[in-house]
Amino acid sequence: MSRTAEEIGRTEVGPRPLPPLGEQRAATNLSVVDTVLDNGLRVIAVHQPTVPMVEVRLRVPFAGAEPAHAATAEVLAAAILTGTESRDRVAVDTELALVGGELSAAVDPELLSLGGNALASGFDTLLAVLADALTGATYADDEVAGEKARLIERISVARSRPNVIARQALQRHRYGDHPFTRELPEAADVAKVEPADVRALHQAAVLPRGSVLVLVGDVEPERAVAGAAAALGGWQSDAAASVLPALPPITPGDLLVVDRPGAVQSQIRLSAQSITRTDPRYPALQLANLTFGGFFSSRLVENIREDKGYTYHARSYPEFTPDGATLLIDTDTASDVTAAALLEIRYELGRFALVAPDEAEVEIVRQYAIGSLLTSTSSQGGLASQIAALAVLGLGVEWLIGHPDRLKAVTAAEVAEAAQEFFAPTRFTGIIVGDVEKLAPLARIGGVRFP
Incomplete structure (x- = not known):
């Protein structure tokens, strides 16, 4: 005769006691290489072969004091993967798709972030596409125009949302006009961004020195670092990526x-x-x-x-x-x-x-x-x-x-x-x-x- 879940969980004297939690163990045997390449890029590679994939995360300090920086940075992040001197948008998407991969980009007042993944067998292709975007993104006029239109629509909708209004108000209350508060540009400022502005910002600010590349997956760390060094060797600059100035401390009050x-x-x-x-x-x-x-x-x-x-x-x-x-x-x-x-x-x-x-x-x-x-x-x-x-x-x-x-x-x-x-x-x-x-x-x- 079958019993209900409630019947199984009870005895004649009351509910059955829950078994104690087992000890939670952290992974302490990770194989890791943490190094800095000749171009100043810090690379952290971790071997985790749970599935035959590899994950990539790139963080580039991307602060800017100019009022127009936030708008130009948003357009840059939206268009950086839309084509290079050697690959148009279709070629970028096709090469990544053939190795089960993807890449995306986002920006905030502190960082330009690029990330994605691919099959471990496509690791070199993933790095090649990433490196091409970092060193050869063209920001074609038609691609920038299309991304601007999408950004303007998205920003216009976002700025009407209560949680966005509250976040912006809190940032201004805490930090005044500090660049850290410019999390979402005005749609009108985005509309003014020209392709030449985006190209100039990329040249001046998408820099390896001070940036961090994280590689995790079914690739030995030494091999991952060597692959990164080979792919990104052409990403060079004597300047360092731009970090935000210190924030003022929060003042308690009404x-x-x-x-x-x-x-x-x-x-x-x-x-x-x-x-x-x-x-x-x-x-x-x-x-x-x-x-x-x-x-x-x-x-x-x-x-x-x-x-x-x-x-x-x-x-x-x-x-x-x-x-x-x-x-x-x-x-x-x-x-x-x-x-x-x-x-x-x-x-x-x-x-x-x-x-x-x-x-x-x-x-x-x-x-x-x-x-x-x-x-x-x-x-x-x-x-x-x-x-x-x-x-x-x-x-x-x-x-x-x-x-x-x-x-x-x-x-x-x-x-x-x-x-x-x-x-x-x-x-x-x-x-x-x-x-x-x-x-x-x-x-x-x-x-x-x-x-």
Whole structure:
């Protein structure tokens, strides 16, 4: 006779106990080469032969102080793979397709990023196409015009989205007119970009010295580095890639209300200064953040989503900036409960600093943190992306390998200290985007500045 899942999971005296979690083990036997080529390009090659593929991630520091830089950079990223002196767009796509490969490009105020993958047997082809784009991209007039049109449409749509409006407002509130805030150019500025502007920016700023190339997959590291050196030997410059100037520290203070007439929801964004991954306190802060709002069963989510029903989504998370780090808290909520939601966020921040998480709470987030890290790095693509993110911060594979042990060593007392130091309500500032006419109750709880 068959039994239901509920019957199988129970005994006469109650539910069957869950088996204990097994030990989560990091990959400590990775074969790695981390070196700098003659042209100044740092190459990190990792042998991970789980599938016969290879992943590539290139990060080029790509800062620019000129107001037009962001628009030109977006067009460059959109068009860099549309053709070279030896390959047109069709040839680029065809060569990659024949080796099961793909490449894409993106840009932000800090980095130009190129990435993709291919069958391991097509490794040389993948590098050849990448190298050709880096050294010979032509930015044909018709290709630039087409990419500009698509960008203008995408940017126009994006700038109307509440989360984009909130992000831009938060960046301006935190950093003023620093180049780091120029994450999305104006559509009108993109329309002014000419092919000659893009070619000039490529010549001046797409440089190997200071950049990082990460190669992960079914290729021996020595062979991968040799292939990169051969393919990219013609990518040369005496200049170094351009990095962003230091960001000003975040000043705690009132939240700024940003008017969005007619909005039925409000976007709440809080931020405070934090610490980098190399700080000895970082593992404890990582677990403290998870406890507060970093995963679905966190204190913040349990309060304003599960208990109060003010929002569908709430979270806290770190953001690693060019020379530091910040903590962010964000949620979206209906206009009529915005003040109540903010009050509960402040309450949870204060409670977190006063009521320390117990051993059981810390152990749950510890297992989550270690498990999430190991899961995210179990694939070639995930490992390549993690290494690339660390490399631009000056870290290597050894940091990634050693982090699970650092998390295991954190005590509940250290998590409590991190909560008290970094989550005190007085350390935060931020913005609230919404219809000012519907947000009058915010004035009654204070700490809010209206336009």
